[in-house]
Amino acid sequence: MSRFRATIGPHTFVFGHLVEVLAKASPARSGDQLAGCAADTDAERAAAQQVLADIPLTAFLNEPVVDPDEDEVTRLILESHDVEAFAPVASFTVGELRDWLLATAVAPDAARRLTAVSPGLTPEMVAAVSKIMRNQDLIAVAAAAQVTSAFRTTIGLPGRMGTRLQPNHPTDDPRGVTAAILDGLLLGAGDAVIGINPASDSPRATADLLCLVDEIRQRYEIPTQSCVLAHVTTTIDLIEAGAPVDLVFQSIAGTQAANAGFGVDLAILREGLDAARSLGRGTVGDQVMYLETGQGSALSADAHLGVGGHPVDQQTLEARAYGVARALDPFLVNTVVGFIGPEYLYDGKQIIRAGLEDHFCGKLLGLQMGVDVCYTNHAEADQDDMDTLLTLLGVAGVGFVITVPGADDVMLGYQSLSFHDALYARNVLGLRPAPEFEQWLETRGLVGSDGHLIHVDPESSPLRMLGASA
Amino acid sequence: MSATWDRLRAVTQSRIGQDRIGDTVSSAEVLRFRSAHALARDAVREPLDVEPLTQAIDALGLGPAVVVASQAGSREEYLRRPDLGRRPADLAPVPADVGADVGVVIADGLSTTAVAEHAVPMLAAIRDVFAGRLTLAPVVVATDARVALGDHVGAHLGVTTLLVLIGERPGLSVSDSLGIYLTHRPRPGRRDAERNCISNIHPPEGLGYEAAARTVAALVDGARLLGESGVRLKDSSHSIGS
Structure with a gap:
């Protein structure tokens, strides 16, 4: 008889294995339906959540969801598990972990205790507990946790929210990119990173963009870091060629096979980390990796199967991507939550839920967790959903969000947040930019004595020459 | 209004320099955004008009195009079931083992406008960039199709390198962007890391046809030399602003 069974009303539900329990306990989303692992009914989901709540955390150490013989991510997770940090929660079930997290969140030393337990938690444990938590639980625990990271700015300090300034252009045109950077800087964006997705795969175009942003940063003495989001192998080659690389970017996922779909493995990611760190370009810290993740990436690469060939739910796999990230001591990590499409997160409700889950899981696992609060035009979502998610994430203490001019990314063809959206969140929630960047905004006269951003035309701004050169 | 922003709008379609009201933007900007979003959503659901496309392909002197549908039964199913969009319903109309160097699949993707x-x-x-140098297989038009559908077509055609021209998902300001995915030795099961992509083809604002074709030629030549496409194949043909 299966140890995984629960009775809800007139029905008794039996689940064959841990992977199935995790998947069926996951809040409803299109990607799990696509993978064929979602609960068939609300009652089955509720039963799976009851079963999951009673599973001891040690089960996740003894029963890997993806076979360690075939998956280096599983091996990494198991080998890096910190038994000493795990001790305070080692006897808990998933349900008891939820209760402990919420009790800890209101303790005076909550941040210290959550940081201390973090290396003892595996991605699967964190994913499991998130599935039985309400949105407010995810927010409460994330808000109590604290993760800081540093390169030229310090991200994640209490009362702060960073922004990535994303000045993409469909042909990587230097003037178009410069115009968007000017817009963002005048609206106070860019303290987490000025990060460009290149339209071209070409290493030369990537190098040119790196030089363009580095020159702007140095000319205006902006305390921030730049990144051109090329493939890690391209960036490693450019470091060897002497290009001005601050951060190494890569998209990552939660299985070895999905990472192979991105053309990476742990060894090449570590090579990227070492290469960038050897440059010593950081001033207040030396964290050099910038990683992106997103629910559905493993399924879209047909790399989502766990032990016994059973599909693993996309949220558990997403948390495993944070297990990969954790090994690389990253400066920034963000989920691209609404970017991958409605096949994986169908509508605003699913995107909002996934955004809160990803932020909670990443932060609890010790990552500087940001979110690309976004949606595509084929998803059932709109600006109202983004306003809701941004506000919730601001309350939850998100490390940084992505911002583009007017919320419209003209290269990637989706809607992220606008620079103005970040101003709204900072104002209503009393959040400020990273201290180093805030001081730069003050000395350049871009914020007033009340800390509020001043309306300024480019012609009368200290950046007027940037506008003239574009 | 700032003269600088007016001038800079000529170099990017990006929504730079929006009218600021408090911490947000003016009513006019909010309403402009909503209209663009409504149009983009409608565009996603627009089916491909196949007939004029196949006629125009024929007029290029490339012979009659073959039309293949994916296993997705409707636009709605296509959006929710990427697995069905990656598989052809029936390859019988596609000629087998034509032995050409390069195959071309034109897929509607998420933008039939593109x-x-x-x-x-x-x-x-x-056609022009390969003329006299490499041979092209008969062109295949695929509806409700994703990139990986091309792997089935390319393997069936027996081409060395496959190009999938596909409508990229429509953005707010750009709803007609075309992408090209290049797969060397296409066969079902190829991973995304085994492809190269040229995106944002939509002149005059986006990449132009000749520039894109030069990159295609450089990548095809590179793939033939390297024996593979994907992350190890780098496009060394150009720098930005050229």
Whole structure:
């Protein structure tokens, strides 16, 4: 008889294995339906959540969801598990972990205790507990946790929210990119990173963009870091060629096979980390990796199967991507939550839920967790959903969000947040930019004595020459 | 209004320099955004008009195009079931083992507007860039199709390198962007890391046809030399602003 069974009303539900329990306990989303692992009914989901709540955390150490013989991510997770940090929660079930997290969140030393337990938690444990938590639980625990990271700015300090300034252009045109950077800087964006997705795969175009942003940063003495989001192998080659690389970017996922779909493995990611760190370009810290993740990436690469060939739910796999990230001591990590499409997160409700889950899981696992609060035009979502998610994430203490001019990314063809959206969140929630960047905004006269951003035309701004050169 | 922003709007379609009201933007900007979003959503659901496309391909002197549907039964199913969009319903109309160097699949993807606007001139530029050097297989038009559907077509055609011209998902300001995915030795099961992509083809604001065709030629030549496409194949053909 299966140890995984629960009775809800007139029905008794039996689940064959841990992977199935995790998947069926996951809040409803299109990607799990696509993978064929979602609960068939609300009652089955509720039963799976009851079963999951009673599973001891040690089960996740003894029963890997993806076979360690075939998956280096599983091996990494198991080998890096910190038994000493795990001790305070080692006897808990998933349900008891939820209760402990919420009790800890209101303790005076909550941040210290959550940081201390973090290396003892595996991605699967964190994913499991998130599935039985309400949105407010995810927010409460994330808000109590604290993760800081540093390169030229310090991200994640209490009362702060960073922004990535994303000045993409469909042909990587230097003037178009410069115009968007000017817009963002005048609206106070860019303290987490000025990060460009290149339209071209070409290493030369990537190098040119790196030089363009580095020159702007140095000319205006902006305390921030730049990144051109090329493939890690391209960036490693450019470091060897002497290009001005601050951060190494890569998209990552939660299985070895999905990472192979991105053309990476742990060894090449570590090579990227070492290469960038050897440059010593950081001033207040030396964290050099910038990683992106997103629910559905493993399924879209047909790399989502766990032990016994059973599909693993996309949220558990997403948390495993944070297990990969954790090994690389990253400066920034963000989920691209609404970017991958409605096949994986169908509508605003699913995107909002996934955004809160990803932020909670990443932060609890010790990552500087940001979110690309976004949606595509084929998803059932709109600006109202983004306003809701941004506000919730601001309350939850998100490390940084992505911002583009007017919320419209003209290269990637989706809607992220606008620079103005970040101003709204900072104002209503009393959040400020990273201290180093805030001081730069003050000395350049871009914020007033009340800390509020001043309306300024480019012609009368200290950046007027940037506008003239574009 | 700032003269600088007016001037800079000529170099990017990005929504720079929006009218600021408090911490947000003016009513006019909010309403403009909503209209653009409504149009983009409608565009996603627009089906591909196949007949004029195949006629135009024929007029390029590339012979009659073959039309293949994916296993997705409707536009709605296509959006929710990427697995069905990656598989052809029936390959019988596609000639087998033609032995050409390069195959071309034109897929509607998420923007039939992009295919209607740019696929034919892009195809003409590809024909010209390979003329006298590499042979092209008969062109295949695929509806409700994703990139990986091309792997089935390419393997069936027996081509060395496959190009999938596909409508990229429509953004707010750009709803007609075409992408090209290059797969060397295509076969079902190829991973995304084994492809190279040229995106944002939508002149005059986006990449032009001739520039895209030059990159295609450089990548095809590189793939033939390297024996593979994907992350190890780098495009060394150009720098930004050129």
